Amino acid sequence: MGRGVKSLETFWTIDRVGLISRKTRFINFSVTQAGEPMGRNAKPVSLHLAAGNPNRLTREQIKARQEGEIKLGKAELDKLKPPAFVKNDPIAFTHWKQCMKEYKAAAAQDIELISSSDVGLLAMYCKTYSEYERLQKSYQTIDKSPMILKIGRIY
DSSP: OOEEEEEEEEEEEEOSSOOEEEEEEEEEEEEOTTSOBOOOOOOOHHHHHHTTOTTOOOHHHHHHHHHHSOBOOHHHHHHOOOOHHHHTSHHHHHHHHHHHHHHHHHHHTTOOOOBGGGHHHHHHHHHHHHHHHHHHHHHHHHHHSOOOOOOOOOO
16 A cells, blocks of 8 residues: 655745745655555546547557557456455455456456456455445444443532
C-alpha cells in the first residue's frame, strides 16, 4: 500500500490591482513503498472509447494500446495469480476464486470478458467485497447484542 506524503508548492499570484504575491501550499499525494508516485491503472481501450475518447487518443495510440492489451482466455486465466493482499485475506481470496471460475466458464465459450488491465481492478473489487462482508458481520453483531444499561442514583 502507498502512504501519503506532503509536498510544499510555491507559486505566484497577481491580484486585481496588479500586486504580485508569493503563496505556498501543501499538496498531498500517495507514493509506493519505494517512494515513487502512484499512478492510476489504465482503463481498457474499449472502455475508454465507450466513454467517448475523453483524452483524444489518436488512431495510432488506440491501435498500440489494443495490441498491448492482452485478452485473457482460458489458458491465460489458469496462469493468473492473485496479488498478495488478496491471497492473505480469506474472504477476498474466496471471492477471487469465484470470479475466476465465472471468467473461465465464459472463456470456455470463447467470450473474453477480462483483459490484462482489468486484473488490478478485480483485485481491488475482491478486497472491497471482503471489507464489506466484515462490516456487515460487525454491524449484525452490534445490532443483535442486547443493550444493558445500569442506571445508578446520584446523591
